[in-house]
Amino acid sequence: MLEGLTMTGSMINRRLLGLLRKESLQILRDPSSIAIAFVLPVVLLLLFGYGVSLDSKHVPIGIVVEQPGAETASFVAAFRQSVYFEPRIYRSLQAGRAALRERRVDGILVLAADFAQRLKGDRDAPIQVIVNGVDANSARLLEGYVQGVWSIWLQRELEARQIPVSVPVEAQTRIWFNPELASRNYLVPGLLVVNMTLVGALLTALVLAREWERGTLEALMVTPVTIGEILIGKLLPYFVLGMGGMVLSVVMALFLFEVPMRGSFWVLAVCSTLFLLSALGMGLLISIVTRNQFVAGMIAILATFLPAFLLSGFLFDIGSMPVVVQVLTHVVAARYFVAILQTLFLAGDVWSLILPNAAALVLMAAFFLGLSRRRLRKRIE
Incomplete structure (x- = not known):
């Protein structure tokens, strides 16, 4: 009995490692995946860091x-x-x-x-x-x-003119968290969310859709590989890719744009993991439902990238939006990650803000990954 279980576990490990190796080679052979993960975030950071400013000067x-x-x-x-x-x-x-x-x-x-x-x-x-x-x-x-x-x-x-000035009230202003009033310190952390959304949602939205179009997923379905192994094999390489892009973006934010980092890097890593899992889940669900690369890419941009750009608080204050739109922002995962990043970079480990937003990311990641697992079945429909 023990020997049989050992052999079964060894076969599962070999299947999973084979799937991971296959997907990793596919990423290395596809220049667009590397470009979206590493080149596009650099371009966006340079564009927003140097070219976009909310400060009115000169x-x-x-x-x-x-x-x-x-x-x-x-x-x-x-x-x-x-x-x-x-x-x-x-x-x-x-x-x-x-x-x-x-x-x-x-x-x-x-x-x-x-x-x-x-x-x-x-x-x-x-x-x-x-x-x-x-x-x-x-x-x-x-x-x-x-x-x-x-x-x-x-x-x-x-x-x-030595004329006495009588001022009944004197205002003494102190600016917390961003004393330089530099919009770059506010924009760059929010842009990290947009970058991770692109890597997590857009790339994975094309994964299974590409397999369906090429007919390779049908061949994979008739093998002993399980649905769980397929999902792990598809998601883990893109998770590593997304975290690599996140590390690159954080290094640029700290050393190139000199954005202060007042919170813990461990908290940043954990919260980035939660958000990336939710983005991967959204992209994977889109890929499973559409089965077409073009449609999957368009839906991913409309359902993930644009909300992350417009409804997350990255550029526009959520409190200034109409009530209906404010309610709609609660289903946008980027809203919670933007709040976490701006808190970690500019204020520090403010747990009263970090924990509720992190809990929301956990729920959204569990929802999208669970729904993706439920929608992907080992049968050809």
Whole structure:
């Protein structure tokens, strides 16, 4: 009896090792798999790390100076010294408005002819601010930056004239987790989720679909190999591929983009494993259902990549979305992994955030892998 069990276990091991070797050779012979796993994440990281920024700096702004003087020169100098603005001087409001219409500037500040007189006297010296509101977010940022530069300049002017400044409330701002306010520190961790989604879901979505199209899966079904062995043989090589791409992305994030890592690497590895298993399960389920590479690829992009890009909180704040869309994000696995990565990189091991999101990934991985096991049967339909 013991000898029979030993022989059976040895045969299972040989079958599984054969399947793993077959799938590994298939990956090595397919340049597209290597490109999606290693080249595409590097390209996306370089593109978003260097080319995409949510920070508004060097914004072209027009300053209309109707009557030049020492006060207006001081005001313009304050904007020249700011990293947020590139001021351009105009002598009339008509010229400034023309520049705004032609998108040569994003906003206009108008200093009226009596600006210096009002500033020296007891009357108010208002400035007119006209902002291009086509991009509402940029318009709000520009308005806030203008108010910041204006308030700092006004305080310096009053101090230079030895005029007492009475401020009943003084705000002392402290920025936690991302004190540099660098959007790169926010974007790069979220982009790791998009990369792992591509590797996990897109590649595995093509695995069984390719086998069905080539007719090799039917030949595999008539062998003694079990469904569990088929699934392990298909998933394990792509799991290794996905984790390799994740390691490469993390190394780039830490050493190339200098994103801080305040959490534990072990927690990062465990949570990455959970998310990759859920992505592999989704891709495998798509592959089993469609049996066509083109259809499987399109469904994988629509069902996994786009939600990971748009509904995960990677680029857009989930709390600002409509209620219906917020509810929909709860079925997107990337939402939970984005929250974990941003917490690990910028805040640390905050267990009250990590554990619930990790539990959600466990449930989603179990659901998709279990459903894939149930849908794949050893019979030709």
